[in-house]
Amino acid sequence: MISEQELNKKIQEAKGYLNERITVTPEFGIILGSGLGKLADLAENSIVIKYEDIPHFPVSTVAGHSGKLIVGKIASKTVMMMQGRFHYYEGYEMNEVTFPVRLMQVLGIKNLIVTNAAGGVNKEYKPGDLVLIEDHLNLMGVNPLRGANVSDFGPRFPDLSEAYDHKWREKAIELMPTMGLEPKRGVYAAVSGPSYETPAEIRYLRTIGADLVGMSTAPEVIVANHGGMKVLGISCVTNMAAGVLPEKLSHNEVIATTQRIEQQFVGFVKSLISILD
Ligand code: HPA
Numbered sequence: 001m002i003s004e005q006e007l008n009k010k011i012q013e014a015k016g017y018l019n020e021r022i023t024v025t026p027e028f029g030i031i032l033g034s035g036l037g038k039l040a041d042l043a044e045n046s047i048v049i050k051y052e053d054i055p056h057f058p059v060s061t062v063a064g065h066s067g068k069l070i071v072g073k074i075a076s077k078t079v080m081m082m083q084g085r086f087h088y089y090e091g092y093e094m095n096e097v098t099f100p101v102r103l104m105q106v107l108g109i110k111n112l113i114v115t116n117a118a119g120g121v122n123k124e125y126k127p128g129d130l131v132l133i134e135d136h137l138n139l140m141g142v143n144p145l146r147g148a149n150v151s152d153f154g155p156r157f158p159d160l161s162e163a164y165d166h167k168w169r170e171k172a173i174e175l176m177p178t179m180g181l182e183p184k185r186g187v188y189a190a191v192s193g194p195s196y197e198t199p200a201e202i203r204y205l206r207t208i209g210a211d212l213v214g215m216s217t218a219p220e221v222i223v224a225n226h227g228g229m230k231v232l233g234i235s236c237v238t239n240m241a242a243g244v245l246p247e248k249l250s251h252n253e254v255i256a257t258t259q260r261i262e263q264q265f266v267g268f269v270k271s272l273i274s275i276l277d
Contacts, residue, residue: 001093001147002093002095002147003147003148004147004148004149004150007095007102007150008150008152008153010055010056010099011056011099011102011103011106012106013055013056014054014055014056014057014099014103015103015106015107016055017053017054017055018049018054018069018103018107019107021047021049021071022047022071022080022107024078025078025107025108025109026071026078026079026080026104026107026109027077027078027079027109027110027111027277028077028078028079028080028109028111028112028113028273028276029079029080029081029082029100029101029104029109029111029112029113029229030079030080030081030082030112030113030114030115030269030273031081031082031085031100031101031112031113031114031115031220032081032082032083032084032085032115033085033114033115033116033117033216033236033258034116034117034236034238034254034255034258035117035236035238035255035257035258035259035261035262035265036115036236036258036262036265036266036269037083037084038262038263038266039074039081039266039269039270040068040070040072040081040083042074042266042270043070043071043072043073043074043079043081044072044073044074045072045073046070046071046072046073047070047071047072048068048069048070049068049069049070049071050067050068050069051067051068051069051084052067054069056099057099057100057103058086058092058096058097058099067083067084068083068084069081069082069083069100070083074270074273075270075271075273075274076274077273077274079273080104080107080109082100085097085100085216085220086099086100087193087194087215087216088140088142088192088193088215088216088219089192089193089194089215094142094143094144094146094219095144097144097219097220098144098219098220098222098223100220101220101223101224101227101229102153102223102227104224104229105153105223105224105227105228105229109229110228110229110230111229111230111231111232111276112220112221112224112229112230112231112232113231113232113233113234113269113272113273114133114217114220114221114224114231114232114233114234115233115234115235115236115265115269116188116214116216116217116233116234116235116236117214117235117236117238117254117257117258118131118188118212118213118214118235118236118237118238119196119197119202119212119213119214119237119238119239119240119241119242119249120211120212120237120239120240120241120244121189121202121205121206121210121211121212121213121241121244122186122206122211122212123240123244125184125186125211125212125237125240126237126240127237127238127239127240127253127257128236128237128257128260128261129182129184129236129237130176130181130184130234130235130236130237130261130264130265130268131184131185131186131211131212131234131235131236131237132164132169132172132173132183132184132185132186132232132233132234133164133169133185133186133187133188133212133217133233133234133235134164134169134185134186134187135163135164135187135188136163136164136187136188136189136190136217136218136221136233137187137188137189137190137205137208137209137210137218138190138218138219138222139189139190139191139192139205140190140191140192140218140219141192142192143222144219144222144223145158145222145223145226153226153227154226154227154228155226158222158225158226159225160222160225163221163222163225163231164221164231164232164233165230165231165232168230168231168232168276169185169232171272171275171276172232172234172272172276173185175268175271175272175275176268179264179267179268179271180264181264181268185211186210186211186212186235187209187210187211187212188210188211188212188213188214188217188218188233188235189205189208189210189212189213189214190214190215190216190217190218190219191213191214191215192215193215194215196241196242196249197213197241197242198242198243199242199243200243201242202241202242202243202244203243205241212235212237213241214235217233221233232272232276234265234268234269236257236258236261236265237257238253238254238255238257238258239253239254239257
């Protein structure tokens with residue numbers, strides 16, 4: 001496991017590289033999940049930095065995730081977007097999965113919007129729904145903060161009672177009907193993947209309070225909270241979870257739903273950027 005000094009050194013070197021290229025501190029960090037990549041096209045005066053050019057930054061491997069950091073203006077606010085995230089199932093260590101969020105923190109970014117594709121565990125949902133994450137269940141079997149704590153980053157035992165900011169979520173919920181979206185909230189269960197769940201696992205997740213299931217987000221949100229960032233999380237329900245419908249699950253269905261909903265999703269996040277502060 002990487003030592004805290006080593007991680008800190010890597011983060012500082014990556015920060016140094018970015019500081020030479022970015023003149024203003026972005027107000028928002030945004031992690032673009034599957035199907036939200038086009039938000040980056042809306043950025044004005046954008047600077048595009050390839051992950052591979054940033055010292056120590058992990059490099060993306062999943063098809064459909066391109067691997068760029070985009071800094072620009074959306075709705076008159078400066079944002080830093082991650083186009084392509086790192087999943088634990090790809091084999092990255094947790095400090096790699098969360099490296100970009102740590103980097104955002106040390107760059108002085110105080111606000112984080114995380115998005116993802118998720119399976120619908122709650123039977124009231126339907127594919128294509130956008131759901132505001134109210135809380136999560138970290139069932140990945142690991143915590144990204146395991147190991148020696150870097151006190152410059154945050155406390156040893158960070159509080160997660162409001163991991164997803166309540167005020168921001170309610171603002172987002174109020175915005176939804178004005179954009180033709182049904183207001184929905186839910187608890188996101190984070191699992192390690194990469195296999196989809198069994199129907200029995202989905203029944204178990206429903207019993208313990210999950211509405212959504214996915215293979216990302218919890219690690220980034222834990223690190224963001226450790227670093228004192230405010231978080232808003234949105235899931236796009238790309239499919240009903242295993243066993244809810246007779247059909248089998250496929251990654252193609254996940255991609256097809258994200259593509260169908262992309263315009264709406266991008267429009268929603270753009271409006272959110274304009275109203276959140
Ligand atoms: N399970 C886990 N992760 C997912 C799913 C799912 O059904 N859909 C999209 N990501």
